[in-house]
Amino acid sequence: MTKPEGRHPAARPNSALPRHYRVMRRIRSFEERVGELFVRGQSAGSMLHLSIGEESAAAGVCAAMEGGDTFTTHHRGHGIFLARGADPARMMAEIGGKEAGYCHGKGGSMHIADMGLGHLGANAIVGGGIAAVVGAGLAARHFGSGRISAAFFGDGATGQGILYESMNMAALWRLPCLFVCINNQYGMGTRIDQATANPRLHERALAFGLAGETVDGLDVEAVAEAAARLVAGARRGQPAFLAVDCYRFYGHARKDKSPYRDTAEEEAGRRKDPVAHARALLLQRGLAAETDLAALDSEIDAEMDAAIDFTIAQKEPPLSSMFRDVYAPEEPEPEPVRARIDRVLARD
Amino acid sequence: MTKPEGRHPAARPNSALPRHYRVMRRIRSFEERVGELFVRGQSAGSMLHLSIGEESAAAGVCAAMEGGDTFTTHHRGHGIFLARGADPARMMAEIGGKEAGYCHGKGGSMHIADMGLGHLGANAIVGGGIAAVVGAGLAARHFGSGRISAAFFGDGATGQGILYESMNMAALWRLPCLFVCINNQYGMGTRIDQATANPRLHERALAFGLAGETVDGLDVEAVAEAAARLVAGARRGQPAFLAVDCYRFYGHARKDKSPYRDTAEEEAGRRKDPVAHARALLLQRGLAAETDLAALDSEIDAEMDAAIDFTIAQKEPPLSSMFRDVYAPEEPEPEPVRARIDRVLARD
Amino acid sequence: MALQELTYRDALRQALINAMRENPDVVIIGEEVGRYGGAYAVTKDLIKEFGAERVIDTPISEPAIVGAAVGAAMAGLRPVAELMYVDFIGMTMDQLGNQAAKIRYMFGGQIGVPMVLRTQGGTGRSAGAQHSQSLEAYVMHTPGLRLAMPATVADAYHLLRQALTRPDPVVFIEHKALYTMKETVDLDVPPLPWGRSAVRRTGKDLVIVTYSRQLHHVMDAAGKLAAEGIEATVIDLRTLNPLDFEPIREHVERVGRAMVVSEGAMTAGVAAELSARISEECFDFLEDPVVRVAGEDIPISVSPTLEAGSVPGVRLIADTARRMVSGRVAA
Amino acid sequence: MALQELTYRDALRQALINAMRENPDVVIIGEEVGRYGGAYAVTKDLIKEFGAERVIDTPISEPAIVGAAVGAAMAGLRPVAELMYVDFIGMTMDQLGNQAAKIRYMFGGQIGVPMVLRTQGGTGRSAGAQHSQSLEAYVMHTPGLRLAMPATVADAYHLLRQALTRPDPVVFIEHKALYTMKETVDLDVPPLPWGRSAVRRTGKDLVIVTYSRQLHHVMDAAGKLAAEGIEATVIDLRTLNPLDFEPIREHVERVGRAMVVSEGAMTAGVAAELSARISEECFDFLEDPVVRVAGEDIPISVSPTLEAGSVPGVRLIADTARRMVSGRVAA
């Protein structure tokens, strides 16, 4: 267990901690249910990347964002999307590949999105969604919307050149962009120090002329403060990079048992639990009583159980939907191979 | 004219300056002849990128390299190749698209190379040759050859993500690699400060864990010293980045008159002439007399004139050579379209 | 407006100018598009009228240029991204093929990516293996991407204007050898609808299907053939996605012989698709196999001789047509 | 050695192990190839035998992985680069298509790039649009790149061993749905030479040309058809470059009917090339048009239903064959 004693012992005025905690607690619960969905054979495939242990990045950074701000996420983006307001039932249904999901079962866990919430898309390509925020930043400036655009990605994405191309553009054009690196120490089986000679990732951003910080993800308030500061800067045209240090509690995807890291490390890593830490702080500061938290637990568990039930009750998308949305609705759908074969064979 | 007075007034012991000067003077002369080849309609196309003004990067860095070291160059790489020992006649013939050229007229100015000299290839893709030195560095270590591999590229290539991917790998694996950025201030019409918010380019290398320096390209001795230091480090497994500040004296390619920069800037830029600077220093330090330098001028001019004459006298490659070297010599050549059509039409 | 003499380059430029005047959300993003005016001068002086916020010079970062355009399109702009050479499309195939092409689909139709990626390709400048390719097949093979390849001055204008109204990403490939080509055009004459091919010439002996610069080689060849009494129907595809197959069918069924001409490498290229499609759909009408006249399966050389030899030219097209029509005399 | 039961995965792994034992210059470069043992476990425990200097875990930097392999090959190593999914090939198409494929040619034959790029593609894991593609057509369309796509356990072994002796870059695409497939094989039986296709079944009614995982669908369909009295010849290409056309010609000329089956998107894909080629070369022997059974021109969905519907399956293949043979009864 985390030992919050001695850290922020006093409640801050108008503490946002209860809100952060609620967001994080919902993420944790959601992700646990995703695991359950998989075990029950109701998820579409095993490419499920849980963000357990990383909840403070989602809660802290998203708290600094406003309605209308846009963002892209990576393959481990459930938590961020939830923190920006997603409906867990439609998310879960998407993860189950069901028609009622956000993307009608076409996207799944790695391509979940809701444009209405400013979510420009999750991505299964490591680094694939980063450059989009440069364009969204250009649009924000063009329309004078005052909006920022944030790219969320993992430490592994710091291996992708497009990150540096994008940060360079953002700095050059002074765009309202935020680059959020959720450093859970691993890209699959590769620890960050096995992927770079200098794991102080924010130094790269500084070298390109962005603002850059690293924050300890155990402490959601610290994340939220750093994010608030950097988002404010970004809104004024000083793009920024924020690395949130945390630990990937479980395997890379549902089937990975992380044999490449030792138990001691995992145990230590899992002690850096931002949800437990925040819970302890809430109690300690008198911002919540055990009973309140237990009630919250039940409420959230019920919500997430309902998401599972909803998902299981939903249908797979109809085969005919396959040709829909390749192009805009007003355009003809691509001709099915079967129809083409029919035409060729029925030519007499 | 440069005013070398007050800088390095005394000859250094065993000065390498005469050697550097000779290399630079040959490059200058070669590039002028490339311009002439174009004017005489004997070059294959107009994609000719002259390295006039950048001679110290070639001379200084290459002086720090040894036989067996490998390197890749960019589209403005004639000078580097010459400095590593290329034959100007075969180079010029290649630029003329002639069979006698280094690549039998297939490569031209932007794809000139001599593997025998460790030249792993010039590249018409900005940044395209950088990653290869990572592989060459791996090979050097694998074979215990003690060799380094150097990538030469322009400031514009710092926009390419693959540079950072490559530097990151080199630093992570402690490879004997050198990344040489010839910062002539422009990528086509874009001044470096229009391409990045932080033009102190070597800071990026530092952030990835490489050694990094910037050196003034006016002073070939300074370039050579920095290169010697960084090459020595690279040989020991500390990869490095060296930015050589200089100025692109003329247009981007033969047809560009640089309307995007003003005359005053160009004049100031052209005063940063490493060849003239070295020449003045030679005289001043008593390392050469005017007569020696005049004799050298004639010798070099004659050599380069001969390269032009050679080129003009050469033939274009035969059409049949078109199918050669797509695959290894022992493999069948691709079947010409004409032969395929013949077969189809002659089927009866 | 009236008739005017215009180059392909100027038609493209005019299309951009008109689109930008009409729609303040059209922005151009690319290397050297602003101050320099474009490597092939298509965006010359646009920065003067529209400013650096709408004609955006970028660092040399092709992947991020395309990626930024994707994001910009999703966020409400109408970006025209530019790749200086289609040869650089390799760097961007992830952003193009995995992002731009799939976003509408992956996200269940929530949003589209209405962007145009302008670029140019082909041989003709002794530019060597990395600056002379015809890579349209990569695009044509990628579901979700539209593909326009104008051959004429009028199409340069109209297809670019139309591309800028399409709801989905359009890759727009110009040909470097056409920029200085002139035509007398009246841009006010209503164009063909988007996605339609044009029958450039009608004849009874064979159908030649082509696009982009090869149209001109084909028309030259058809002129020569006509002088010998061989009449070719020439179809200019204009867009490869959508592919307007009906006119091809109609003419091939009438004429019974088809040649397809593409500058791209033959194997698994656009010519393969056209040939396969014609054979499938017009099989009973074909007197002879569809013949592909396409680029060699080799890289392009800088030597002008080898460069020219690597792609179809008037002579090969005319020779092949003659042999197809005249009972296949071996060369 | 004797007969043994082996999975496709283990055959690949064994090929790597044997090649690395024989040739100390073979190195593996890729994401998670070492400590993790490969995303699909093909390189499992190789790092234990060969060490981290020969089984090189990389950062997530696909362009530089391929670029480093190019440089390594030029400098005397025998690199096997790995792309975890062929879907990431888009990021590397510059290094692959502009560098690896063209270096020998551009430099006038001075040097080759003897590297292997191992990757895997195809549907079968509900992995969605960016992890399920069949992108071999990009490779086949790029002169200078060889392309191998093993369908069987024995070929997984032998083609990889052979790829590691080829003088030019080989893209080696495995199929994710085949890794756990088992066969009883004797790896000491001499393999077919590199570049040869295999006739997997001979029959008089139609020829089906295919490769990779679709071979199994085709064989299943052929089995069903045989029970109904329809006999198919099945040709497994094994390598797409080189393409072994002669056996196709021979069998199509004998049988007069051909179907080509590919998991890749139909338009401008491998099936188009095969169809065009067969029509060109066997025209007078064809009773019916060559029929393409290929992937839909759409992205792949995560929904298992839509995913399976997006690519050819046994039923479509068998139905189509039946209709081709039995005088084309409309479905």
Ligand SMILES: Cc1ncc(C[n+]2csc(CCOP(=O)(O)OP(=O)(O)O)c2C)c(N)n1
């Ligand atoms: C371009 C690309 N390369 C490789 C992969 C395979 N892959 C998926 S997730 C992953 C690790 C990513 O690590 P990180 O960015 O740290 O994110 P995390 O999984 O830790 O959240 C890898 C290698 C991919 N999806 N895309």
Ligand SMILES: Cc1ncc(C[n+]2csc(CCOP(=O)(O)OP(=O)(O)O)c2C)c(N)n1
């Ligand atoms: C990938 C790629 N993008 C764009 C170009 C077009 N281009 C050729 S040279 C050049 C400028 C390069 O600038 P820099 O790297 O500074 O080299 P310099 O020309 O100054 O020597 C550009 C944009 C190219 N050849 N390759």
Ligand SMILES: [Mg+2]
């Ligand atoms: Mg990570």
Ligand SMILES: [Mg+2]
């Ligand atoms: Mg420059």
